[in-house]
Each structure stands twice: as structure tokens, then as C-alpha cells.
Amino acid sequence: MQLVVLAVAGLVLRWSTFGDPNLAADEGFYHAVGLAMHHGALPYVDVWDRKPLGLFLIYWAIAGITPDPLAYQLAAWACAVATAAVIGAIARRWTGPQGALLAGLVYLVWLTPLYGFGGQSPVFYNLPVAAAALLLCQGLPQVARGERSGRVALAMLLAGAAITVKTTVLFEALFFGLAALAAAWRSRRPVAWVALRGLGWLALGLAPTAAIALGYAALGHWPEYWHAMVGANLAKGTDWGGTAIRLILLWRLLLPLILATAGGLMLQGPRGRGFVEGWLIAALFGLAAVPNFYPHYALPLLVVLCLAAAPLLDRGWIGLVAAAAMIALGLRAEPPFRPGQADRSRAAFAALSAAIRAHDGGRPLLVYAGPAQLYGMTGHAFPTPLAFETHLSQQAERNVSHLDTVAELRRVLAARPGAVVLPVQVRNGPAIPETWALVNTYVRQHCRPVARRHVEDWLLADDLVVWGDCHEPTVSGAR
Known part of the structure; x- marks a missing residue:
């Protein structure tokens, strides 16, 4: 039932965007690249950008169904709803159904003020990151008992796949790996067992990026790939004055979510709080790693902010009032309804x-x-x-x-x-x-x-x- 509510809410919030060929420059470009790839264009060689290949593969796959931009917009809606549902599934581990549903609804509403109204890359990669976190929550107790866990292995693979969509996911993936390694250490199994588990998880996390890199090397285009992924990010300068202004504006925008997060963390018991706090810190490192501070750079942070706020949102009428205030402020910050x-x-x-x-x-x-x-x-x-x-x-x-x-x-x-x-x-x-x-x-x-x-x-x-x-x-x- 919660999934139905989230799906309908997502449709209502995104209805004005469906079929628009010009939602934003970024996703218009990603869609154009996805279409061009069906005519033989190779990213970084025939069309250049700094985004990892996974993002363009997503748009390539969607464009293979139909070139209509509605296709990627529906895919983005499905990913947004699924991410909201996963946030709720994680929250249910320490809250009731009210907090889980409201955390997902707040996520859907606040995508728009953070420019996630269409197909920005975090709308897609937030799903595998959130799914990896859920799998970790389910699998870490097994690891702590000294057992093997397919859930943890799959979590590492999903986190690695997300890195191929946005490189800054690396910080969240590192935290997930360290959380798994800490659980393995608590198992009191031999050090060799712990080390082998850690190396296996590391290999799974690196595998998607390594496969792409090897593919470009085999095609003879390693220099273009390396420059796009590393050299170009180091070469681009930063306007520190503009960056400081955008950072201030971003934190002002996020203030309602930050306050709700603080309240949620204070109300949450020891179960899960350390994991949420560690994930929050990792997401903040990801935000700071590329100090542009446009609103959509905070979209990965939105997942963990909504999750952390769930205990507050679960507090009966207090949670309902808090959710209503957060939803109202989100709708006011960037109204999603634009008929025509x-x-x-x-x-x-x-x-x-x-x-x-x-x-x-x-x-x-x-x-x-x-x-x-x-x-x-x-x-x-x-x-x-x-x-x-x-x-x-x-x-x-x-x-x-x-x-x-x-x-x-x-x-x-x-x-x-x-x-x-x-x-x-x-x-x-x-x-x-x-x-x-x-x-x-x-x-x-x-x-x-x-x-x-x-x-x-x-x-x-x-x-x-x-x-x-x-x-x-x-x-x-x-x-």
C-alpha cells in the first residue's frame, strides 16, 4: 500500500515535466548522448564530458526503447519512487509505518527544490546506493556472526555500479565497505578470514569501473577516458566567490531538512544510529568533493537526510506536523506544478x-x-x-x-x-x-x-x- 501511495505522489509531483524536451541542460545533453550512442558515438571520444560512462549507458538503454524524452522521465519517476520505498524499508528497521511512509514522501517532494524533477544523475544512482544500504542493514548481522552474506556482496556490487554513474559515490561506497569490514572484525574470526572478506568486497566495488576502464584501453582510447575521468576534473578551476555564495544558499535551502534530521537522530535509539551518522558524514564528503554546491549536488544527501528524519516523522501528530511543514516548505521552495x-x-x-x-x-x-x-x-x-x-x-x-x-x-x-x-x-x-x-x-x-x-x-x-x-x-x- 505504501508503494502505491508513493507511486501516485510521484506521478502528481512530476506530471508537469512529462514529455518536456527541455527540462534542464544536463539531462537534455545526457539524452542526446544516449541517442547518439545508438548511431555509433563513443563517449569521451565522439562526445566529451566528465560524467562516468554508467550515466550514459542508462540513457542509451532508455533511448533504445524510444527517442521520446518521456521515456527517461518515466524511468526517473520509477527510480525516484523506488528510492523513496527503499528509504522507507530502511526506516522500518527502527520506526513504524508512519515514519517510513513520511520519509519517502518528503524525499519525493524535496527532489524538485534540489533540481531532481527530471533525470538528473542522482535520481538514478540514489536507488542503487539506497538499495546497497538496505542490503547492508540486512546482511551485517550475518557477517558479525562470522557467516558469509550474499546481501553484503550484492551491496558492494551495487555501490560499485553507482560509482560508474557519479564518481563522488566513492565516499559512500567506502563507508559501506568499512561498515562491512567492522562487522567482520567483530565476528572474532581469524584475521585472514576478515582480510579475504574485505578484499572480496573491494574487488566487487571496483569491478564495474575496472571493466569500463579496461574496455576503453582495449579500444585504444585510454588517454581520452583517463583525461575525462581524472585530468579534466583537476584542470577545471573553481570560482571560490561564487562557490561560497552557492554554499550559503544551499544550506539555507536545506535548513528544514537539517533541523528534522537533527531531531530524528536525537530521537533514534542506538540501533542504527551509528550507521546513519556514518552514512551522513560520507555523503557530506561526497558533496564537498566537488565544491560547486548547485542544488542538485545535494540530491545524494537527500536520501540520508530523509532517512535520519524518520524517527521524528514517526512521532504521532508531532511527526505529521513536522512532515506537513517539510512538504509545504519544499513545495514553496520550488513549486512542481507548471501547467502548459x-x-x-x-x-x-x-x-x-x-x-x-x-x-x-x-x-x-x-x-x-x-x-x-x-x-x-x-x-x-x-x-x-x-x-x-x-x-x-x-x-x-x-x-x-x-x-x-x-x-x-x-x-x-x-x-x-x-x-x-x-x-x-x-x-x-x-x-x-x-x-x-x-x-x-x-x-x-x-x-x-x-x-x-x-x-x-x-x-x-x-x-x-x-x-x-x-x-x-x-x-x-x-x-
Whole structure:
């Protein structure tokens, strides 16, 4: 019954997003990459990003069913509901059904303020992490008695799989491994037995990432893979002023959850509290490891915050009031109900796609600082691995990939794209002045504006101009 309630709540909360091709830049790009992989594109080689391969494999699998964005949005809904149910299942180990259900409901509501309204990567990988935690809670007593536990082994494998979707899961996976090792130590079995169990769990956790790395090495693309996973993350600078401001805003946003977590931990007895506290610390390390502090970076933290609050939410009318307050504050922070927005997005993208197809002259498309999903929607391949909207345009991304950013754009423009999509203003600034100047010079010398549309996603808005007929002389005026 609880699963039915969570499923219906998830549908209501996400209804406005279904079918929207432009929920947010990140997931639009992931979806575009998933589609491109079905046409032979290899991540990090033909299309570049820092995200691990597991994320793109998720979108590849979903795009294999249908290219409609509704498919990944329904998959995200299913993962969100399943994660909420797993949070409730863990909470039931030390609370009643009220606390378990309300913890899951709070998770679903607070996904939206933290930008988890669609297919952001944590919406998918929170499920295997939460499932690993549940399996550990079930299997650690066996290990502490000196028995083998398939549940703990599966937990390590799930945590390892989650690392291939987001590298920062490593901190939670390490905590899970240490918790299992501590239970093995308490068994008083010989040290060799404990060491063998620990090495086996470590191997299971590393196996998914190792398989991907070996695959890229076998294909001869180890340098691109290594740079994307390691070198690029070290090369990108940090705007510490902006980071500090975002951190303050994030903690202000999370304050209701933090207060509920504190209350829940005080009410929780010794059973399970150490595990929850350790998991919370590990999740905080994961948040701090990539100090960007945009709201969606806190989505992994949301799982354990809701779980930790469950004892408070289980306290009769006090729990009901606390849950009502948390739900109301979550709905107020970012209302999930936006009637008509998906229809407006579909209409805008249909108009942009029609203009591109009518005016590209059968030649390549370049989308500069705009939605990457336009490539797949118009049947165009990526003209460059730097297809995400910031990778050619944002100063912070300059030369972060294995490619020289300005030289790469010169190469693309030398191939004379037949249509170019440009925003009136780059929203993720400051822009790279050389690439902005290059692309504007190209369209004004070789193309004409053929369409202009105001495009909104759930966070920001753009005015996009399609420059087409790029083999023709410039003609002023837009249709």
C-alpha cells in the first residue's frame, strides 16, 4: 500500500515535466548522448564530458526503447519512487509505518527544490546506493556472526555500479565497505578470514569501473577516458566567490531538512544510529568533493537526510506536523506544478527543429551555447565532441577537455555548417571571447537568421536564433 501511495505522489509531483524536451541542460545533453550512442558515438571520444560512462549507458538503454524524452522521465519517476520505498524499508528497521511512509514522501517532494524533477544523475544512482544500504542493514548481522552474506556482496556490487554513474559515490561506497569490514572484525574470526572478506568486497566495488576502464584501453582510447575521468576534473578551476555564495544558499535551502534530521537522530535509539551518522558524514564528503554546491549536488544527501528524519516523522501528530511543514516548505521552495510548460517547450523545439531542417542545406548543424538535444531532434550528428552547451562557450571550460577549445571551433566552422543555433546572449558566462567572436563572424558573413524562439527550461530561459542557408549571402531580418 505504501508503494502505491508513493507511486501516485510521484506521478502528481512530476506530471508537469512529462514529455518536456527541455527540462534542464544536463539531462537534455545526457539524452542526446544516449541517442547518439545508438548511431555509433563513443563517449569521451565522439562526445566529451566528465560524467562516468554508467550515466550514459542508462540513457542509451532508455533511448533504445524510444527517442521520446518521456521515456527517461518515466524511468526517473520509477527510480525516484523506488528510492523513496527503499528509504522507507530502511526506516522500518527502527520506526513504524508512519515514519517510513513520511520519509519517502518528503524525499519525493524535496527532489524538485534540489533540481531532481527530471533525470538528473542522482535520481538514478540514489536507488542503487539506497538499495546497497538496505542490503547492508540486512546482511551485517550475518557477517558479525562470522557467516558469509550474499546481501553484503550484492551491496558492494551495487555501490560499485553507482560509482560508474557519479564518481563522488566513492565516499559512500567506502563507508559501506568499512561498515562491512567492522562487522567482520567483530565476528572474532581469524584475521585472514576478515582480510579475504574485505578484499572480496573491494574487488566487487571496483569491478564495474575496472571493466569500463579496461574496455576503453582495449579500444585504444585510454588517454581520452583517463583525461575525462581524472585530468579534466583537476584542470577545471573553481570560482571560490561564487562557490561560497552557492554554499550559503544551499544550506539555507536545506535548513528544514537539517533541523528534522537533527531531531530524528536525537530521537533514534542506538540501533542504527551509528550507521546513519556514518552514512551522513560520507555523503557530506561526497558533496564537498566537488565544491560547486548547485542544488542538485545535494540530491545524494537527500536520501540520508530523509532517512535520519524518520524517527521524528514517526512521532504521532508531532511527526505529521513536522512532515506537513517539510512538504509545504519544499513545495514553496520550488513549486512542481507548471501547467502548459511541457506543451510550450514541445512547440518551441518543434519550431526550431523545423527551421533547422528547412535551412541546413543538408550540411552539418552547430549548436553553440544551446540545447544539445537539437542535434538528435533534427537527425544531425555532433560536429564536435564539445557538444554540451558550455564546452565551446564558457570560459571556465576552456581547454578543460583533451581538445583545444578555440582550435576545435575553428575546425567545425571550416567544415561550413549549414545551420547554426545561437543564443542572443550566453547565459553561462563569462563567455570565451574568441569562440563567441568566431561564431558570430561566421553567421553574419555566411548565413541569415531564419527563426527566433524564446525557450524556457525549468531553471532558466534563452532566446535562440537559428541561422540557416549558410551557403548564401547574409540577408537581414528574421522570420
